[in-house]
Amino acid sequence: MYRLQRAGWLGFLGAMAFFFINYSAAVAQTATIQGTVILESSNPVTVGGNIGGYGLAPSDNSASSDPGLNDIIIWLEDKNEAAFYQRHDSVTKVLDQVDKQFKPRLMAVRVGNYVRIKNSDPVYHNVFSLSRTKRFDVGRRSPKEYRDVLFDQPGTVDVFCDIHSDMHAVIKVLPKQTVSWYKLDNSGDFSFEKIPNGDYRIHFFALGDRQKSLDVRVVDGKNIKLQAVRLGS
Amino acid sequence: MKMPEFSIRWKLLAGFVGLALLVLLVVLFSVSRILDNRIRDEINANFREAGKIFEQLQDIRFRQLHQTATLVAEMPYMKAAISTMDENTVNNQIRQELVDLLHFDPMISDSLSAGSIAAGSDSVGLVLVLDQDGIPLGQLADTELPDSSMLDKPGVREALNARAPQRSYIWKQGDSYFNVITIPVLLRGQVIASLSLGYPIRNIEAELLARLIEYDVSYFVDNKLLATSIGSLSDQDRAVLSENIQTTVFQDSSSSEGTTIELELDGKQWLLYVLPMVEQGKNGAGITGYYTVAQSLNQALAPLRELQQVIYYIGLGGILIAVILGITLTNNLTKPIKLLLKGINRIENENYDEPVEVVSSDEFGQLTETFNKLVSHIKENLREKEILLAEIHHRVKNNLAVISGLLELEGQNSEDGQSVRILKNSQMRIHSMATVHEMLYQSNDFNNLSFDDFVAKMVSSIQGVYTNNGSPKQVTLDISDVQLNVNQAVPCGLIINELVTNAFKHAYPGSRTGLINITLEERDNHIFLCVTDEGVGLPDDFSFEENKNESLGFTLVEILARQINAELNVNTEGGTSISVLFEKKNKKGASSSLNLN
Numbered sequence: 001m002y003r004l005q006r007a008g009w010l011g012f013l014g015a016m017a018f019f020f021i022n023y024s025a026a027v028a029q030t031a032t033i034q035g036t037v038i039l040e041s042s043n044p045v046t047v048g049g050n051i052g053g054y055g056l057a058p059s060d061n062s063a064s065s066d067p068g069l070n071d072i073i074i075w076l077e078d079k080n081e082a083a084f085y086q087r088h089d090s091v092t093k094v095l096d097q098v099d100k101q102f103k104p105r106l107m108a109v110r111v112g113n114y115v116r117i118k119n120s121d122p123v124y125h126n127v128f129s130l131s132r133t134k135r136f137d138v139g140r141r142s143p144k145e146y147r148d149v150l151f152d153q154p155g156t157v158d159v160f161c162d163i164h165s166d167m168h169a170v171i172k173v174l175p176k177q178t179v180s181w182y183k184l185d186n187s188g189d190f191s192f193e194k195i196p197n198g199d200y201r202i203h204f205f206a207l208g209d210r211q212k213s214l215d216v217r218v219v220d221g222k223n224i225k226l227q228a229v230r231l232g233s
Numbered sequence: 234m235k236m237p238e239f240s241i242r243w244k245l246l247a248g249f250v251g252l253a254l255l256v257l258l259v260v261l262f263s264v265s266r267i268l269d270n271r272i273r274d275e276i277n278a279n280f281r282e283a284g285k286i287f288e289q290l291q292d293i294r295f296r297q298l299h300q301t302a303t304l305v306a307e308m309p310y311m312k313a314a315i316s317t318m319d320e321n322t323v324n325n326q327i328r329q330e331l332v333d334l335l336h337f338d339p340m341i342s343d344s345l346s347a348g349s350i351a352a353g354s355d356s357v358g359l360v361l362v363l364d365q366d367g368i369p370l371g372q373l374a375d376t377e378l379p380d381s382s383m384l385d386k387p388g389v390r391e392a393l394n395a396r397a398p399q400r401s402y403i404w405k406q407g408d409s410y411f412n413v414i415t416i417p418v419l420l421r422g423q424v425i426a427s428l429s430l431g432y433p434i435r436n437i438e439a440e441l442l443a444r445l446i447e448y449d450v451s452y453f454v455d456n457k458l459l460a461t462s463i464g465s466l467s468d469q470d471r472a473v474l475s476e477n478i479q480t481t482v483f484q485d486s487s488s489s490e491g492t493t494i495e496l497e498l499d500g501k502q503w504l505l506y507v508l509p510m511v512e513q514g515k516n517g518a519g520i521t522g523y524y525t526v527a528q529s530l531n532q533a534l535a536p537l538r539e540l541q542q543v544i545y546y547i548g549l550g551g552i553l554i555a556v557i558l559g560i561t562l563t564n565n566l567t568k569p570i571k572l573l574l575k576g577i578n579r580i581e582n583e584n585y586d587e588p589v590e591v592v593s594s595d596e597f598g599q600l601t602e603t604f605n606k607l608v609s610h611i612k613e614n615l616r617e618k619e620i621l622l623a624e625i626h627h628r629v630k631n632n633l634a635v636i637s638g639l640l641e642l643e644g645q646n647s648e649d650g651q652s653v654r655i656l657k658n659s660q661m662r663i664h665s666m667a668t669v670h671e672m673l674y675q676s677n678d679f680n681n682l683s684f685d686d687f688v689a690k691m692v693s694s695i696q697g698v699y700t701n702n703g704s705p706k707q708v709t710l711d712i713s714d715v716q717l718n719v720n721q722a723v724p725c726g727l728i729i730n731e732l733v734t735n736a737f738k739h740a741y742p743g744s745r746t747g748l749i750n751i752t753l754e755e756r757d758n759h760i761f762l763c764v765t766d767e768g769v770g771l772p773d774d775f776s777f778e779e780n781k782n783e784s785l786g787f788t789l790v791e792i793l794a795r796q797i798n799a800e801l802n803v804n805t806e807g808g809t810s811i812s813v814l815f816e817k818k819n820k821k822g823a824s825s826s827l828n829l830n
Binding site: 128160162164166167168208 | 307310312317319322423
């Protein structure tokens with residue numbers, strides 16, 4: 001109950017902020033930031049031969065066909081640390097477990113939001129993370145069970161399953177200064193619209209330790225067309 | 234005849250038994266040598282077996298390490314910990330995983346369950362997680378992580394290239410050595426880190442192995458003697474051992490087979506088998522490690538050595554007995570024969586007085602006793618014979634004296650001067666023969682008589698006869714001590730008789746006085762007799778051959794001289810000098826005086 005009440009307050013505050021931003025934007029000029037991101041191969045080390053005596057040959061999911069490997073999260077961060085774009089997601093994001101894999105493998109969530117960790121498999125799962133951003137362990141969950149986990153610190157969370165060692169997902173917790181974010185499922189165009197004047201930083205993140213950030217300044221509401229961003233490890 | 238106490242048969246038997254013993258000893262010794270070689274071969278074979286055990290152990294170790302490493306690397310929490318890239322998280326997770334995996338190296342699990350993981354402790358295995366660049370992420374020990382890349386450690390690069398380990402390598406971490414494998418940590422087919430797992434190469438393990446295979450085990454790692462189960466090894470012995478292993482390893486670095494060497498440690502002989510601990514790199518990179526299996530030859534050969542010692546003692550005793558027996562037996566056998574031979578030599582030299590000493594109680598002793606008895610018989614017979622001979626000589630002399638007396642009586646009764654002269658001459662001749670026999674029976678020796686005494690006696694008797702009815706003549710005797718056989722003495726005595734008589738009668742006719750010299754001497758086994766006078770002498774062309782018929786005296790001299798193979802010489806200068814030279818002979822027996830030879 002308490003949590004819901006708190007969420008309500010946060011929602012109210014967020015609405016207030018939204019109103020304020022929109023108001024100032026109406027007054028000030030806004031611009032569009034456009035660009036293209038090109039995801040380079042993560043140059044994965046392909047595994048050959050038999051590894052070990054326990055039949056731990058890698059699964060059929062080779063690196064190239066790994067779902068979510070080509071997902072790119074792009075977010076625009078206000079460089080003003082006092083900026084506060086926090087707001088609740090309208091729908092709680094779900095980290096599902098299907099066919100002994102996380103779905104999606106890469107997801108983003110604004111700080112302060114819950115992620116529903118759900119087991120859609122007919123087998124047990126035990127999702128946990130040791131990441132400093134968020135240490136958690138939902139424990140052993142039977143099929144169809146779910147558990148919501150609050151991510152209250154920005155950063156990267158590596159999520160594993162204690163039962164299935166090859167399951168891995170990354171939750172990117174975006175900071176409160178995040179103005180807006182995208183998720184592309186491969187190389188492609190992106191654009192942030194109605195961005196007021198100010199200093200920003202665009203972040204790009206893909207699995208396989210591929211990330212990049214880029215500073216942009218919006219002056220006099222001029223649109224910005226960025227050069228192609230190459231994302232590689 | 235009584236049986237000898239210790240017969241030659243038994244002595245010979247003893248000798249042959251000694252010989253057989255010696256042969257047996259040689260055979261035993263050879264057998265012990267063969268056994269020695271056999272034992273060495275056996276040890277070698279056992280070494281190879283031990284080598285196989287080591288290889289299997291190595292294989293099991295490798296698999297065990299591989300399995301454990303794989304288990305650890307596949308633990309989701311381990312991967313999660315690695316994903317944090319946080320040292321403490323990784324370190325804690327390593328411990329957590331190892332506690333869970335109690336079937337990991339029992340030594341490690343022991344020390345883990347005991348709750349103490351001392352940094353760099355000899356009892357703890359090596360666990361090391363490296364990131365994709367080879368930078369350490371975490372480890373089992375509490376020591377600070379090295380922050381430099383460990384890509385150069387053997388096996389790391391392969392693991393980071395997602396290659397499964399094919400062999401283990403020896404790593405040196407701190408002061409300890411570990412047998413290490415490195416495997417990749419994979420997440421969804423991608424290498425996120427490498428995990429190195431190693432067990433320490435320790436003394437206690439060498440001792441355990443030594444107990445298992447019942448040989449001494451040493452570890453020779455990084456050109457050092459790291460561990461050995463050979464107790465009480467001095468520094469010097471360690472150095473010797475190291476050096477020997479080093480040499481062997483150096484000579485045989487390419488071989489993956491074991492090599493056996495022999496060396497001396499602590500005053501004992503050892504057989505040492507050296508074989509590689511891990512597969513050696515082709516270019517010899519990395520740290521090398523060797524197992525050595527050692528067996529004390531002294532210990533292995535101890536029963537044989539005891540046997541050999543017994544053989545040596547028996548052999549020594551046998552040889553001693555054989556030598557003593559040999560000396561005593563040969564002495565025992567040859568001494569009586571030698572003594573007997575000496576005795577026979579004495580008999581040959583007519584010495585019958587000394588019996589042969591009886592030194593043994595065997596057949597030789599009996600032979601000697603019999604021989605002595607025979608000798609005493611001979612001696613007795615000889616004495617009887619001598620008495621008989623003396624008697625005969627006495628009788629002969631008496632008879633000759635009677636004949637001489639008869640002739641003298643006949644001479645006194647005869648008126649005819651010629652007859653008187655003949656009778657006198659005959660009487661003189663017979664008398665001189667009687668004198669020889671007299672002297673023979675008076676002397677102890679019937680073969681030799683002192684001819685000088687005889688000559689003196691005879692000359693004085695001739696002198697006595699001729700001085701009575703004629704002018705006095707002086708006789709000088711130049712006679713050395715001469716012993717003559719009776720067979721030469723009688724003719725020689727008669728020759729002297731004739732010559733001296735002749736000198737008395739003819740050298741100084743009338744009342745002339747003069748000197749008659751008789752020389753008798755022995756030169757080089759030859760008797761030289763010379764009768765010299767300074768009288769009227771013989772005619773210059775005198776010869777015995779021509780005057781044979783004129784004078785019986787000369788005829789007699791000539792015959793007698795021929796009997797004894799004498800050489801006659803007449804010198805008429807300044808008187809008469811007749812010399813006789815003959816070889817001295819020791820012809821025994823009573824040969825005829827007329828047929829001496």
